[in-house]
Amino acid sequence: MEEKDSNSQPFQxxxxxxxxLKPYAPQESEHVMxxxxxxxxxxxxxxxxxxxxxxADADIFSIVLPPPNVTGxxxxxxxxxxxxxxxxxxxxxxxGTRTLWIPGTDSxxxxxxxxxxxxxxxxxxxxxxxxGREELLKRIDTFVEDNKSVMLAQMRSIGxxxxxxxYAYTMDEKRYHAVMEAFVRMYNAxxxxxxxxxxxxxxxxxxxxxxxxxxxxxxxxxLYTFTYAIDFPIAISTTRLETKVGDTAVAVHPxxxxxxHLVGTEYDVVFCDVPxxxxxxxxxxxxxxxxxxxxxxxxxxxxxxxxxxxRHNLSRPAVINEYAKMTVDGRLGGLKVTDAxxxxxxxxxxxxxxxxxxxxxxxxxxxxxxxxxxxPLPKLQWWIDVEKPFVMxxxxxxxxxxxxxxxxxxxxxxxxxxxxxxxxxxxFEKQYLHWAKNLRPWCISRQIWFGHRIPVWYRTHxxxxxxxxxxxxxxEMHVGITPPExxxxxxDPDVLDTWFSSGLWTFTTLGWPEETADLKTYHPTTLIESxxxxxxxxxxxxxxxxxxxxxxxxxxxxxxxxxxxxGQGRKISKSLGNNIDPVDMAEKYGMDAxxxxxxxxxVPGTDSKISEEKIRGYKHFANKLxxxxxxxxxxxxxxxxxxxxxxxxxxxxxxxxxxSSLIALxxxxxSNYRIxxxxxxxxHYVWDRFASEIIEESKPLLNGHDEEAKKVRxxxxxxxxxxxxxxxxxxxPFVTESIWQQLPLKIRGDERELLMVAEWPKI
RNA sequence: GGGCGGUUAGCUCAGUUGGUAGAGCAGCUCGUUUACACCGAGAAGGUCGGGGGUUCAAGUCCCUCACCGCCCACCA
Numbered sequence: 001m002e003e004k005d006s007n008s009q010p011f012q013x014x015x016x017x018x019x020x021l022k023p024y025a026p027q028e029s030e031h032v033m034x035x036x037x038x039x040x041x042x043x044x045x046x047x048x049x050x051x052x053x054x055x056a057d058a059d060i061f062s063i064v065l066p067p068p069n070v071t072g073x074x075x076x077x078x079x080x081x082x083x084x085x086x087x088x089x090x091x092x093x094x095x096g097t098r099t100l101w102i103p104g105t106d107s108x109x110x111x112x113x114x115x116x117x118x119x120x121x122x123x124x125x126x127x128x129x130x131x132g133r134e135e136l137l138k139r140i141d142t143f144v145e146d147n148k149s150v151m152l153a154q155m156r157s158i159g160x161x162x163x164x165x166x167y168a169y170t171m172d173e174k175r176y177h178a179v180m181e182a183f184v185r186m187y188n189a190x191x192x193x194x195x196x197x198x199x200x201x202x203x204x205x206x207x208x209x210x211x212x213x214x215x216x217x218x219x220x221x222x223l224y225t226f227t228y229a230i231d232f233p234i235a236i237s238t239t240r241l242e243t244k245v246g247d248t249a250v251a252v253h254p255x256x257x258x259x260x261h262l263v264g265t266e267y268d269v270v271f272c273d274v275p276x277x278x279x280x281x282x283x284x285x286x287x288x289x290x291x292x293x294x295x296x297x298x299x300x301x302x303x304x305x306x307x308x309x310x311r312h313n314l315s316r317p318a319v320i321n322e323y324a325k326m327t328v329d330g331r332l333g334g335l336k337v338t339d340a341x342x343x344x345x346x347x348x349x350x351x352x353x354x355x356x357x358x359x360x361x362x363x364x365x366x367x368x369x370x371x372x373x374x375x376p377l378p379k380l381q382w383w384i385d386v387e388k389p390f391v392m393x394x395x396x397x398x399x400x401x402x403x404x405x406x407x408x409x410x411x412x413x414x415x416x417x418x419x420x421x422x423x424x425x426x427x428f429e430k431q432y433l434h435w436a437k438n439l440r441p442w443c444i445s446r447q448i449w450f451g452h453r454i455p456v457w458y459r460t461h462x463x464x465x466x467x468x469x470x471x472x473x474x475x476e477m478h479v480g481i482t483p484p485e486x487x488x489x490x491x492d493p494d495v496l497d498t499w500f501s502s503g504l505w506t507f508t509t510l511g512w513p514e515e516t517a518d519l520k521t522y523h524p525t526t527l528i529e530s531x532x533x534x535x536x537x538x539x540x541x542x543x544x545x546x547x548x549x550x551x552x553x554x555x556x557x558x559x560x561x562x563x564x565x566x567g568q569g570r571k572i573s574k575s576l577g578n579n580i581d582p583v584d585m586a587e588k589y590g591m592d593a594x595x596x597x598x599x600x601x602x603v604p605g606t607d608s609k610i611s612e613e614k615i616r617g618y619k620h621f622a623n624k625l626x627x628x629x630x631x632x633x634x635x636x637x638x639x640x641x642x643x644x645x646x647x648x649x650x651x652x653x654x655x656x657x658x659x660s661s662l663i664a665l666x667x668x669x670x671s672n673y674r675i676x677x678x679x680x681x682x683x684h685y686v687w688d689r690f691a692s693e694i695i696e697e698s699k700p701l702l703n704g705h706d707e708e709a710k711k712v713r714x715x716x717x718x719x720x721x722x723x724x725x726x727x728x729x730x731x732x733p734f735v736t737e738s739i740w741q742q743l744p745l746k747i748r749g750d751e752r753e754l755l756m757v758a759e760w761p762k763i
Numbered sequence: 764g765g766g767c768g769g770u771u772a773g774c775u776c777a778g779u780u781g782g783u784a785g786a787g788c789a790g791c792u793c794g795u796u797u798a799c800a801c802c803g804a805g806a807a808g809g810u811c812g813g814g815g816g817u818u819c820a821a822g823u824c825c826c827u828c829a830c831c832g833c834c835c836a837c838c839a
Contacts, residue, residue: 023801216837223839238839251839290838297839304839363837427767431834434766438835536835601776601787606768607833609775613788620801631798672779680777680786695798 016633017742024626026590026619029738034156036737042093042757043163045100053757054098061092062522063555064506065162066530066538067104067170070147071112074154076564076598076610077531079582082158083595084561085529087675089161090730094760100522102509103155103162105148107171109451109498110213114205114369116140116450133449140450144171154583159591159733161756166518168509170501171452178508179452179501180481182549187479191385191408191548192444194456194477198306199379199443200365203324204372207447208381210497211440212537214374216363223358225292226348228278229269233262235355237291239362240301241348242340245274245328246319249297251308254282256293272347273330274319281312300378316378324375337375382445382454382494384408386544395551396524402551411547412436412540421543424559424673425605428535435536444497451495457483458490503541506554525555532560532605559673562607564598580610589619592732596621599731600683602676621683622735625728628691629739632717635702636747639714643722643749655716658689659723660763666727679731686724694720718747723761 041047048054063085068078085101093099116139117128128136148169155162168175186192199208225237234250252259263282268275285308286295299309299316309316319328326332331347332340348354365374386408395402399418400411413436415421416429423429445454457478483489504512506528510519524546528539539558546554585594596618602608662685669678694717701713729736733756740748740755752758 020798023799236839240839243839287838295839302839304837360838362839365837430767434835532834603777611775611788614775616801617787620799623801624799627799627801629798634798668779674779677777677779684786691799692803 016630016637017744019738019742020626020630020633024590024623024735024738026592026622026734027587030157030159030586030591030734033734033737033741034159036741037161037754037756038156038164040754040756041165042754043101043161044165045098045163048093048757049098053752054093054096056098058096058098060100060522060526061089061097062100062102062525063089063527063529064102064509064525065104065160066528066534067106067168067502067505068151068155069108069111070105070144070151070169071108071115072147073150074158074582076580076582079158079594080561080564080598080602080608081530082155082160083598084559084675086158086160086733087595087599087730088527088529088670090733090756091670091760093161093756094726094729094758096759098521100166100518101160101162102166102168103152103160103164104168104170104505104509105151106502107144107169107450107498109495110205110207110209110369110446110448112140112144113448113450116143119143128449136449157583157586157591159595161733166509170498170505174511175501175508176452177481178504178512179496180455181513182504182545183452183455183496183500184479184481186384186548189390189548191388191390192382193385194380194382196378196380197383197441197443198300198303198376199381200367201322201375201377201379202367202370202372203322203375205367205370205448206322208379208443208445209367209369209374210443210499213368214365215368217366218361219364221360221362221364222345223291223360224345224348225355225358226353227355228267228271228276228296229353230351232267232269232278233265234259234280234294235292236294236296238296239360240298240337240341241344242326242332242335242337243298243301243319244296244344245272245276245326245332246298246300246317247271247276247278247296248299248309248314248317249279249281249312251281251283251286251295251297252293253286253288254284256286256288259294272332272344274328274332279312279314281308281314283308283311301376303376306376306378318378320375320377322377324373381443382456384442384444386439386442390548392547392551397547397551397553400551408544408548409436409439412439412543415543415547415553421553421555422557424557428532428558428560428605432535432540435540442497444500445492445494446497447494449495451498452501454492454494454496455479455481456492458492459488499537499541502538503545504549506542506546507550512549523550523554524552527557527559528555529559529561532562535560557673560605561602562605565607565609580612585612585615589615590622590734592622592735593618596679596683596731599676600679604673621687622732624687624691625724625732625735626739628686628695628724629721629743631695632721633744633747635698635717636714639711641715641718641747643718643747643751653712653716655694655720659720659761663723663727663761663763675731682724682727682731686728690720690724722748722751725755726758726761729755729758 037043042053045054049056065085066081089099089101120126120139183192200211200214202209221239223237223239224241225235227235236250238244252263262280264280266277266279268277285304297305297308297314299305299314300318301320319326320337321327324337326335326340332343335343366372367374389405389407392400392404392406393402395404397415398420399414400406413433416432458475460475478484478489506525507519507523510516510523512519542554546552582594593615597614598610662681665681666678669675698713698717701709704710725736725740737755
């Protein structure tokens with residue numbers, strides 16, 4: 001950009017701050033503004049009270065930041081989340097509300113461990129077993145520490161006015177202890193148990209994963225139809241031939257006329273070298289129209305079959321191990337499942353038992369993190385029983401009375417149905433209720449090393465201790481944060497599902513299990529704000545946990561935002577190369593522009609778009625504001641303006657009336673969580689009204705000879721500017737604060753020094 | 764299979780209780796006389812996915828069809 005000839009510079013000898021002689025340069029001031037806010041310590045509501053910014057008995061607005069994973073750097077999705085929350089937080093803080101926003105980061109157990117393991121494998125060619133548990137955890141800690149500092153710096157760069165004095169990490173000491181405490185209490189209430197059930201086993205990651213971590217992939221497969229033996233009366237169909245050596249029954253529909261006469265008969269066959277005892281049973285879960293209408297029941301390797309086995313008291317031989325290899329004797333022994341499948345097909349052909357082979361497409365379950373094909377296996381795991389009634393000693397939840405007996409499932413349903421938690425977007429309530437209704441036992445143990453280790457201890461010798469109960473295998477077990485004696489006890493090697501600890505997040509961040517002042521003051525939190533993609537994972541589990549431990553809902557309102565997509569509405573993905581980095585964009589156009597372009601046109605619950613053109617547009621807007629200031633300052637130079645905070649409370653001209661209705665409109669949009677509409681209204685007022693019309697109309701007035709009219713207009717311009725700065729501050733904190741900091745005292749009047757804590761204009 | 768969204772200007776989307784179709788970006792024409800060219804002025808552009816219904820009046824309410832997308836379940 002060329003420097004203007006100094007002779008043509010009209011402000012050469014004026015008192016206009018020099019910064020306004022150039023276009024707005026966000027890069028120079030953003031970090032300075034953030035430092036100013038942070039050192040003021042006003043992000044902390046206690047400091048606001050001490051300094052009279054907030055009254056101690058003011059209304060509460062509390063919100064816990066959904067902790068970003070320490071694995072990554074900040075992407076547009078997290079930037080959107082931070083922007084929305086910061087806008088709401090700044091808005092409430094300026095209203096004099098006692099406002100708390102708690103920052104945190106998430107260890108993201110499986111994702112983080114997988115990431116570090118992969119890097120070590122790549123650079124050193126070593127697996128986690130080569131390193132050992134202790135060494136791997138050390139490496140992960142180093143990785144986390146490195147990443148964390150980058151993450152936190154980026155969160156600051158967004159402008160997030162988080163109370164850093166209350167920062168929490170899911171794996172820090174306080175949170176770790178709270179999670180242990182939670183496990184023990186839930187166990188003692190009888191809601192956590194250890195049991196053998198079918199789990200989703202990921203042979204690649206060598207761990208259990210939850211239903212929610214499964215991704216279905218469409219694949220072509222062969223559907224084989226065959227009989228177990230020449231004299232076996234029913235043909236069955238399957239895509240997983242190799243599991244058939246684990247069959248104990250053939251199930252048919254009770255109403256199926258073809259097979260009715262066979263129900264109850266039993267057969268002994270030798271299938272692929274494996275002796276089987278097959279019982280023919282009738283079960284309503286069988287589809288008459290699929291395949292032959294008869295289902296070979298493999299209790300140990302299918303969720304559905306396991307449940308059928310429950311109903312018919314069948315045995316459940318396991319034939320596949322954790323490495324997806326066959327455990328039977330004979331020709332299949334030790335083979336991988338895919339090879340075994342071929343082998344069985346071969347055998348069927350030889351024996352003339354194969355009736356047909358059909359190409360079908362089916363959904364294969366794969367692990368989200370590793371891509372491994374899920375092998376359903378029976379395993380001894382820890383579970384949360386969501387259907388077991390317990391007594392809720394003290395309930396603050398609408399629809400549940402203290403002392404009432406409820407199940408976790410009912411608790412989740414009632415919290416939403418009675419309106420104790422409200423959804424900003426109604427359709428998510430339907431989704432949530434549907435999910436809560438179909439909730440099954442929740443498997444909370446994971447066979448990885450990084451995470452909250454299960455507080456259960458085992459030893460093989462007996463001891464007379466009342467706290468000891470007997471598990472299977474005649475091993476003694478003790479549930480507690482520490483072992484009953486310093487030696488002789490081994491801790492369960494598994495760690496907890498990351499969502500177990502995340503479910504406690506709204507109250508562990510406030511100091512639970514201690515009964516802290518924070519917990520009393522800020523819980524239930526006012527609002528949870530997150531992407532809709534983690535509704536079942538996280539939102540639902542927080543309601544469960546908070547209900548159980550505190551008899552409260554974790555938050556009163558649920559605001560879910562959508563995905564951030566690219567300018568054409570495509571998902572942001574590495575393969576498309578369409579990623580737009582918020583930090584890069586901020587360097588180019590300023591963070592305010594990034595923030596506003598993220599929330600403009602973003603309706604709660606729907607996906608939104610971001611593009612570089614859009615960001616550029618709002619950069620221009622920031623500059624417009626800058627130049628409006630320049631004009632106003634020039635116009636009132638030497639004039640006698642006198643600003644007091646209360647000025648706006650008595651609108652005495654169309655100008656003030658218009659400002660009042662703008663404030664009212666913005667407030668209405670905020671109360672409906674439509675910050676997109678609020679920012680839109682402000683954008684248009686500032687540009688189309690204030691800049692294009694009011695300022696233009698002012699020019700003849702300011703140059704005219706009617707001194708009274710000139711004076712009135714000068715006052716109006718000042719008040720208008722201050723009002724606009726305040727209204728825009730939540731959206732564009734950097735440029736508005738930059739301007740505020742450079743306003744001459746006579747214009748700022750008796751307002752506070754930091755715009756961040758200035759009083760919201762009153763109508 | 765079950766559920767839920769969406770379809771409005773070239774592109775991306777608003778449109779609150781039914782009352783004369785809106786914005787941003789792109790594009791077109793013109794303009795650089797001092798807040799801002801990171802600007803201003805102006806014009807153009809839509810039978811609101813198709814069909815039917817309710818109503819004095821429908822982008823908005825109801826029915827139906829088509830297409831796109833998402834979530835859940837999952838057939839062995």
